[in-house]
Amino acid sequence: MTISRRKFLEVAGIAGSALLVGGRKPAAAAGSAQAAQVGHAEKSGVEFYGMLVDTTKCIGCRSCEEACNEKNGLPKPEVSFSSDSVFEKKRDTTPEAFTVLNKYPNEKEPDKPIFVRKQCMHCNQPACATACLVKALEKTVEGPVKYNKDRCMGCRYCMVSCPFDAPKYEYNSNLPYLKKCVFCFDLVEKGEKPACVEACPEGASMFGKRRELIEIARQRIYQNPDKYHPYIYGEHEAGGTSMLFLSSVPVEKLDFRMNVGTTPYPEKTTGFLYAVPHIFILWPTFLYGLSYLTSQKNDKESEHGKE
Amino acid sequence: MGRNNTVAFPQAKSPTGADTVKGFFRFVLSELKPKGKILTPFNVISGMIILGGLILIVIRFAYGLGSITNLSQEYPWGIWIGFDVVTGVAFAGGAYTLCFVVHILNFKKYEPILKATVLNGFLAYCFYAGALLLDLGRPWNVVNPIIGNAFGYSSVLFLVAWHFLLYTICQFVEVFPAVTEWLYWPKVRKYAKLCTTGAVIFGITLSTLHQSGLGALFMMASNKIHPLWYSGNIPILFFVSSVFAGLSMVIAESSISHRVFRAQISPHHHASFNDIVLGMAKGALGALFAYFFLKMIDLIHGSHWSLINTPMGHWYLVEIIGGIVIPIILFTIAILKNNVRLVQFTAVITALGVIINRLNVSVIAFKWYLPNRYYPSWAEIWVTAAVICMEIWAFRWIVSRMPIVNEHPAFPEEETIHHKETEVVQWKVSAS
Numbered sequence: 001m002t003i004s005r006r007k008f009l010e011v012a013g014i015a016g017s018a019l020l021v022g023g024r025k026p027a028a029a030a031g032s033a034q035a036a037q038v039g040h041a042e043k044s045g046v047e048f049y050g051m052l053v054d055t056t057k058c059i060g061c062r063s064c065e066e067a068c069n070e071k072n073g074l075p076k077p078e079v080s081f082s083s084d085s086v087f088e089k090k091r092d093t094t095p096e097a098f099t100v101l102n103k104y105p106n107e108k109e110p111d112k113p114i115f116v117r118k119q120c121m122h123c124n125q126p127a128c129a130t131a132c133l134v135k136a137l138e139k140t141v142e143g144p145v146k147y148n149k150d151r152c153m154g155c156r157y158c159m160v161s162c163p164f165d166a167p168k169y170e171y172n173s174n175l176p177y178l179k180k181c182v183f184c185f186d187l188v189e190k191g192e193k194p195a196c197v198e199a200c201p202e203g204a205s206m207f208g209k210r211r212e213l214i215e216i217a218r219q220r221i222y223q224n225p226d227k228y229h230p231y232i233y234g235e236h237e238a239g240g241t242s243m244l245f246l247s248s249v250p251v252e253k254l255d256f257r258m259n260v261g262t263t264p265y266p267e268k269t270t271g272f273l274y275a276v277p278h279i280f281i282l283w284p285t286f287l288y289g290l291s292y293l294t295s296q297k298n299d300k301e302s303e304h305g306k307e
Numbered sequence: 308m309g310r311n312n313t314v315a316f317p318q319a320k321s322p323t324g325a326d327t328v329k330g331f332f333r334f335v336l337s338e339l340k341p342k343g344k345i346l347t348p349f350n351v352i353s354g355m356i357i358l359g360g361l362i363l364i365v366i367r368f369a370y371g372l373g374s375i376t377n378l379s380q381e382y383p384w385g386i387w388i389g390f391d392v393v394t395g396v397a398f399a400g401g402a403y404t405l406c407f408v409v410h411i412l413n414f415k416k417y418e419p420i421l422k423a424t425v426l427n428g429f430l431a432y433c434f435y436a437g438a439l440l441l442d443l444g445r446p447w448n449v450v451n452p453i454i455g456n457a458f459g460y461s462s463v464l465f466l467v468a469w470h471f472l473l474y475t476i477c478q479f480v481e482v483f484p485a486v487t488e489w490l491y492w493p494k495v496r497k498y499a500k501l502c503t504t505g506a507v508i509f510g511i512t513l514s515t516l517h518q519s520g521l522g523a524l525f526m527m528a529s530n531k532i533h534p535l536w537y538s539g540n541i542p543i544l545f546f547v548s549s550v551f552a553g554l555s556m557v558i559a560e561s562s563i564s565h566r567v568f569r570a571q572i573s574p575h576h577h578a579s580f581n582d583i584v585l586g587m588a589k590g591a592l593g594a595l596f597a598y599f600f601l602k603m604i605d606l607i608h609g610s611h612w613s614l615i616n617t618p619m620g621h622w623y624l625v626e627i628i629g630g631i632v633i634p635i636i637l638f639t640i641a642i643l644k645n646n647v648r649l650v651q652f653t654a655v656i657t658a659l660g661v662i663i664n665r666l667n668v669s670v671i672a673f674k675w676y677l678p679n680r681y682y683p684s685w686a687e688i689w690v691t692a693a694v695i696c697m698e699i700w701a702f703r704w705i706v707s708r709m710p711i712v713n714e715h716p717a718f719p720e721e722e723t724i725h726h727k728e729t730e731v732v733q734w735k736v737s738a739s
Contacts, residue, residue, distance in 0.1 A: 135457035154444020159383035171373030
């Protein structure tokens with residue numbers, strides 16, 4: 001069963017390493033040296049990268065937003081990146097802004113508000129890439145969920161499926177595309193940092209191998225138990241995500257989604273999809289047999305009738 | 308495929324002249340002309356709806372989805388998916404259900420309404436599933452999952468897309484004999500008839516999978532759909548409800564077309580019509596019972612009792628009581644009393660219940676927690692109405708030309724039925 005399932009996931013274009021590197025149990029992630037050798041990781045020798053956002057270090061300068069805007073060639077926002085007025089209300093990402101900062105009150109230190117980045121989480125096993133019927137959204141072996149815009153037909157099933165509502169759509173265009181953070185996959189493939197991490201002056205956003213980032217995050221929590229809330233958001237959410245968050249207060253107070261669960265989203269449909277080949281073999285057999293039997297019955301009855 | 312075959316078939320003088328390529332086009336062109344009165348109230352109203360719909364569609368493609376729909380980043384799917392596609396396909400479930408009863412179980416009693424039902428199913432897939440193209444941001448890329456270099460096999464939508472295509476072809480194969488009769492292509496008809504059983508078996512299999520697949524589409528939206536509607540059993544629930552959705556639609560639709568196309572319907576069909584409707588009511592009742600228990604299992608397993616006494620819970624009760632319990636009671640009474648009128652009335656209630664259920668899963672209970680809820684714009688409703696009118700026009704055009712609700716005089720029914728099925732012949736004799 002495990003073998004067939006692993007094979008299926010490989011064929012299905014979900015990086016096999018996702019299953020293992022992004023394992024739900026910390027032990028699996030830490031002790032997966034051998035296990036991580038399976039699947040794509042084995043062939044490519046790559047393991048997932050990730051980004052650790054330490055919200056205790058963020059000063060809300062919006063350099064990441066600006067860098068993202070430039071890197072992706074997005075239109076200039078109405079409110080300049082140096083203005084703080086955007087924090088007056090909670091923002092969501094838009095087709096024109098792939099990462100946004102939101103400001104939250106800090107109950108520990110009231111004069112030091114908390115800033116939280118909101119963007120695509122780059123799940124280890126992304127719902128969107130599984131939902132995409134043309135592989136326009138694709139989980140790369142390095143970890144970013146990238147977008148092949150030429151394949152997209154605009155069905156928006158990814159938006160329905162994404163537990164974080166990360167993909168945004170250009171509703172007001174007659175040639176619309178999906179818009180979301182792609183983790184600067186072109187840079188990551190070359191071994192460079194994403195633009196937002198590069199731009200962060202405080203080291204609040206940190207780029208690295210996901211496994212190592214989790215170790216760093218744990219270390220910070222252990223060494224500063226008073227400073228950090230002991231939870232790494234993204235370690236297990238939706239089966240684990242490339243984006244990892246540390247905070248000083250409980251994450252539910254920072255509008256992080258707490259209802260996504262820890263099951264990788266693709267697993268929610270695998271049961272149904274695995275049943276498909278069985279139905280395809282059993283149904284025609286059953287139906288043909290049934291139609292044969294019902295007509296045979298008529299045959300015999302009519303023969304008996306003649307006798 | 309058909310045209311070449313017919314050219315080499317000169318001995319039977321074709322009354323339609325469609326046995327040559329030139330004659331084929333001449334005949335089809337002559338048939339394109341409308342029959343009967345043009346300026347009827349129905350034609351005028353539906354014509355205006357279609358015209359308005361076409362204008363809206365042009366605006367939609369010129370300025371994007373946001374120009375006429377209320378879709379948003381929070382609600383990527385509106386009624387064009389939730390009603391046109393998800394509900395429309397459920398209603399088309401009557402085609403595979405009746406095919407199963409007639410071709411697989413060999414209950415020939417239902418044969419008189421089979422062709423019309425399959426035709427309706429075929430048109431439903433062409434128009435309602437076709438309305439999907441309006442909702443796609445880049446509809447020309449719709450061929451990608453079929454011919455594309457990137458097959459997203461892991462997607463339920465990939466399965467649904469392929470099944471829509473294949474099942475539409477299956478239904479066309481099932482309807483095709485009537486087309487050959489209309490064109491008077493006896494030789495093609497013979498071969499077309501041979502394909503029917505295969506198409507039926509394949510079609511039922513495809514239907515099982517994509518009716519449930521439409522439910523499985525929403526399984527990854529687990530944290531967005533209200534727990535009273537989200538369940539791991541959505542695929543099974545969608546499949547079972549498509550049986551009574553389809554049957555109640557066939558009851559309602561056949562009751563209407565029975566009146567509209569009264570002149571075309573053969574006398575023995577008239578005689579057996581009430582019997583057929585009552586039989587379908589029994590089928591729908593069985594499926595409704597099964598569905599009701601499945602729903603209750605979900606409710607009990609999910610332990611969602613506390614949610615019942617919330618606004619969404621009350622709405623859930625409306626769906627369960629109005630759409631399942633009341634139809635069960637009314638169908639039972641109607642069957643016991645042989646009351647065809649009550650069956651027809653109940654079929655409409657059942658159909659409304661199915662609409663509510665499908666809209667709940669796809670739109671209403673979807674992100675029920677948001678302060679700014681989606682509701683369809685007038686343009687979305689108008690376009691939906693236009694699609695329905697177009698389907699009715701297409702159905703009417705075909706039924707008034709092809710032998711759908713009746714038999715072609717040149718191709719009597721006896722010929723098509725296997726000789727040993729004496730029961731049917733007896734029935735036909737007794738009916739006439």
